[in-house]
Amino acid sequence: MTQASETNAYNFAYLDEQTKRMIRRAILKGVAVPGYQVPFASREMPMPYGWGTGGVQVTAACLVPEDRLKVIDQGADDTTNAVSIRKFFQRTAGVAVTEATGEATVIQTRHRIPETPLTEGQILVYQVPIPEPLRFLEPRETETRKMHELEEYGLMHVKLYEDIARHGEIATSYAYPVKVEGRYVMDPSPIPKFDNPKLGDNAAIQLFGAGREQRIYAVPPYTQVVSLDFDDHPFVASKAPHDCDLCGAKGSYLDEVITDDAGSRMYVCSDTDFCTGRREAGHVGRLGVAMAGGVA
Amino acid sequence: MYVAVKGGERAIDNAHAWLAEERRGDTAVAELTLPQIREQLKLAVNRVMAEGSLFDPDLAALAIKQARGDLIEAIFLIRAYRTTLPRLGTSLPVDTADMAVDRRISATFKDLPGGQVLGPTFDYTHRLLDFALAAEGEAPVAAKAPATLGPVPHVTAFLNRDGLIEDAPRDDTQPADLTRTPLELPADRPLRLQAITRGDEGFILSMAYSTQRGYGRTHAFVGELRIGRVAVEMEIPELGFAVEIGEVELTECETVNQFKGSKTEPPQFTRGYGLVFGQTERKAIAMSLVDRALRWKELGEDHIGAPAQDEEFVLYHCDNIQATGFLEHIKLPHYVDFQSELELVRRLRAEAMTMQEAAE
């Protein structure tokens, strides 16, 4: 089968129109009730559950032919699953793709929020494995649904406080729970807590898709999103105490890379587009080399 | 100088090419054909159809070939394909009392109208490797008896006539569709049965087994197990009547379970039900046990905390496509989250050591 005929064999953006309508209705209800998880009849996608099927369905329901799509995993455009999802939409929707955060109209992400601030007109779609922030405290969906209904979030505070009692700080470093508009406690997907401050008051529309768990939720632009904390133990968005060794960035989230058998380390931006952009602009980190007019 | 890994796309293409080569194996050996899989690995085909929720032996055979014999992968292929199919209509409920049975046994009666028919079963084979099968060219022929005509009534119908088993009146309420509406709890029985019949055979088997060992025991007898073909009929609005559109092979198991009665029900036997595509009797029997265990609430029984009684536990964990996807996703890169944990652990250790030093 040629690639062209493969494209024609499926509808624009793969999903059939009825499925897209169902997902679109769920997205709008999610937008209307920020942070609330809307059940949706997630379809069986041609990629495994847990690999972004929720994000892919949300992206498919949002894409227009004029979009420029960016797909990242761990902040990088070239990780294999990001490559695979990007290729899926190139093939089934024929949309343009980009690695530049600033040029993208739709960004599908797993585990990171780009460093470059997002703007109006952009949509950030998160892949979500476990949408229920209370799940690790209470495995039953029937119970957690009731807890959200009654705003019964005491259990979550107890858990966080136990952390402080035992470790001196809240021992949650990613998928750090937030409260949206003072109402729903929400799982921001497994982003490092470093990214949490970007959730609130963001200019872009943020949509969250959990395929296996059949949930969609949303954070509209300029929405209040607060990371749960205590007055005497305020939330801190932490990162490795280093600068990027390639581009010298001081405030970006870093990957730690082991560079030799002796355990030498270097720290590099997890957001590959951000790092490349800085290096192209002439920034050089501790172990970087000056770039002469473009990426090697 | 460190250079981030690039070329994910080429790596993926190369992996797929290698996979295709491995799938074919040694080219000196003849390639498997789909008819060979369909005819000679029929029980694998049946499982793929049952858990893929699509009755199409040829497609199931293709999926098995493509998946290199990994049946869960084959089921995944069928599920993903099935989702893209348009819904042209809904068939009428099949009538298993009209089944053309290849196999029909009852454990609760020595003999019964319609007879005990062993059919093509492994049951009494001695599990000795048959080295004759290693040689090719075998085409065994079994003795044939003339087809027995006439009805093969359900065993439970005999019991029901005397009021000895709970009644199961016809219910034409449109059941919810698990594949079109998000699962909501509590789930009614039609929804539970949908989930279990496409649930993983191993999971359902283990759940059923756990009830036999006491985790939600229901004292099940196989009232009847039947395997055969039934007609599928569909109402055609333009014609104003139903026409037969095909035939499917099904395995149906009805268990007769002990029940002492409750405040509201007189003592009578109760039912567990299993219905699965193809000859899949392990699954059908297991399904009927799990179905029965999940019915504790409507039958006024105690919830003893057994896993098989726990609707939320069973329904949320029986699907092997969901399970395998989520299980295997942990092999995807998680280094961003790991990094945040790494920093946290380092920080906590540093603090702990400082406190220790201060104490010393």
Place this chain on the structure above:
Amino acid sequence: MTSDALTGGFAKAPQQSARAFRGLLEVMARPGTIHLLEGAAPPAPLSVAAGVALLTLADGTTPLHLTGAADCAAVRDWVTFHIGAPLVAAEDADFALGRWQDLQPLHRFRIGQPDYPDRSATLIVEVDRLEAAGARLTGPGIKDAAHLSLPEVAAFRANRALFPLGFDVLLTCGAQVAGLPRSTIVEDV
């Protein structure tokens, strides 16, 4: 069935509905903004935007309530042919379409359940003018404040008081559409 019922749908549904949805998403996510919905020609008295919104969001699985002038044979036939939504009473509707006064009383519409607030109606309200002026809007989706010409304020304040329950609203005028989710705080200026 009127002959007009067969025309006026999307010519290229996948692409047109995708663009329309993006407009609907933008207006719901940014209350006070106005977008254009195009690509369909519904029968009078439906506005283009109302027709496109229905084509994009409604189908055989979403009961629809038509009221006032919108509840006419031409619209009913068009809906039946292009959308297939069952026509129902206000109480059972996922979507309701009509002019503001015809949608009254509003308490008939579903506002969701405490455990499932998403199970609520979306009202598509046909208005004579739609502009970014009038009532003051604040809340999710709005930087500082926005303004929108609303048919009234009190009803939206009462709806906001139900949050997280409540209905959601699309306002349509010609090809224009604006959104007012239940989360928006509405005040008189």
